Amino acid sequence: MQGKIFKGIGGFYYVMTETGVVECRACGRFRKERIIPMIGDEVVLDVKNGKGYINDILPRRSKLVRPAVANIDTLVIVVAAKSPDPNTAVIDKMLINAEINGITPMICINKSDLADADDLVKLYNGIGYKTVIVSAEEKRGIDELYTLIDGKVAAFAGVSGVGKSSLLTLITGSELETGEVSEKISRGKHTTRHVELFALNNGFVLDTPGFSSIEPEITAELDIAGLFPEIERLTGQCRFRGCRHIGEPDCAVKEAVKDGVIPESRYKIYTELCEIQRSIPEWN
Ligand SMILES: Nc1nc2c(ncn2[C@@H]2O[C@H](COP(=O)(O)OP(=O)(O)OP(=O)(O)O)[C@@H](O)[C@H]2O)c(=O)[nH]1
Ligand SMILES: [Mg+2]
Ligand SMILES: [Zn+2]
Structure with missing residues (x-):
């Protein structure tokens, strides 16, 4: 069996x-x-x-650490349009962690009843990430979110207070009544946190704290450009094959940064990760 x-x-x-x-x-x-x-x-x-x-x-398709969960297909990065204000540095870190772990990330912007999130949508859609705008409070966008995770194992991550549990309660609500007791996973001081996948009609969801506090694990073999879809897309358009997009002439990536096509903030993270990789003794 x-x-x-x-x-x-x-x-x-x-x-x-x-x-x-x-x-x-x-x-x-x-x-x-x-x-x-x-x-x-x-x-x-x-x-x-x-x-x-x-x-x-069976062989694992992906592996998430803290919490340790195998075979997650989708990381739903939940942010709030406001309260707490979105922090792109945190979002980028979660995106990179997902990419390193072989998990497809997407961005779910909650609390759309409090503010619009046009800038965020523009930024991350421009890179090529899927975004979905929801409001747990007004129960808006929940069906679209459900459709995006249907049939998959989806982990919900994001900083405290963005509304992960509120969204998951809406998503799992009816199914949980008949299945497992709906135990809200809380990470309050004295609460034992256990990790559990909740079954949907078709797929599973998982509530996770943090995932932003984890430093990406950079190894010598890691293809860092491959963690950035907007950089990966331009591979082959630089003058030199194997261009690292740092100081080489006629670099399509540097051009794109200059033209504002690639966000400065993302390019900066790229160079920092390259720097970390270069300091690994086996790198060469
Ligand atoms: N205005 C508004 N408030 C919301 C929305 N979704 C959640 N909230 C509120 O935001 C607060 C935090 O929501 P939670 O669902 O507990 O957030 P969380 O991400 O699970 O937080 P942690 O469990 O601490 O990681 C609660 O007071 C919710 O009622 C929304 O769409 N709009
Ligand atoms: Mg919660
Ligand atoms: Zn280049």
């Missing part, structure tokens, strides 16, 4: 299968081989005497 781990508590994994939820333990081999199942894992399981055992983990 095959299924998906949606929750883990005290050594038990809860696996959603075609025939319902199965409480499982990892098989003995896993401990010996130091394999740790993650929430989101697609697993092969066996049921013996009414007890479930996870025997195998």
Whole structure:
């Protein structure tokens, strides 16, 4: 039998299968081989005497750290049009983290009842990211958001107070009543936070704090230009093949920055990441 781990508590994994939820333990081999199942894992399981055992983990499509969740397809970066004011540095960091982890990001602008967000939409649509404008308060844009994550495993991330939980309550509302108890994931001082995927009709959602505080992990092999769609797009248009877009002549990327096509702020992050990479001993 095959299924998906949606929750883990005290050594038990809860696996959603075609025939319902199965409480499982990892098989003995896993401990010996130091394999740790993650929430989101697609697993092969066996049921013996009414007890479930996870025997195998299928290859992971992506891996999110803090919270550790596998196979997330979409990172919904939630920002507020106002209160708290959007911070593009934080958004860019989350975008880069998503790109590094092989997760498709999109930007969800909530609290559109409080302010417009034309600048943000223009900036990120221009780069090529999907944006959606919603208001949890006025229940606007929720269907469009739902359509964008339908059939996927979507993690909602963003700084505190932007409305992630409000949106997720609207999105999962009816399904949660019949399934798991709707436990609001709070990260208050004394609240135990457990990570859980919530099933939709077709797909899963996950509430996460932070993800902006994590420094992108830059390795020697990482294709940094590939983390920036607006830079990646221009690859091949520079005079030199293998142009790093830093100081080379006739560089299409530098031109685009000068013309305002590529935002200065994003180019600055690009150069900083290149700098970090250059300081890795194995880089060359
Ligand atoms: N005006 C307005 N307020 C909203 C909207 N969505 C959420 N809020 C309010 O914003 C506050 C924060 O919302 P939450 O859903 O708790 O935010 P969160 O992102 O889950 O915050 P953390 O759990 O701390 O990370 C609450 O008081 C909500 O009622 C909206 O669309 N418009
Ligand atoms: Mg919340
Ligand atoms: Zn170049």
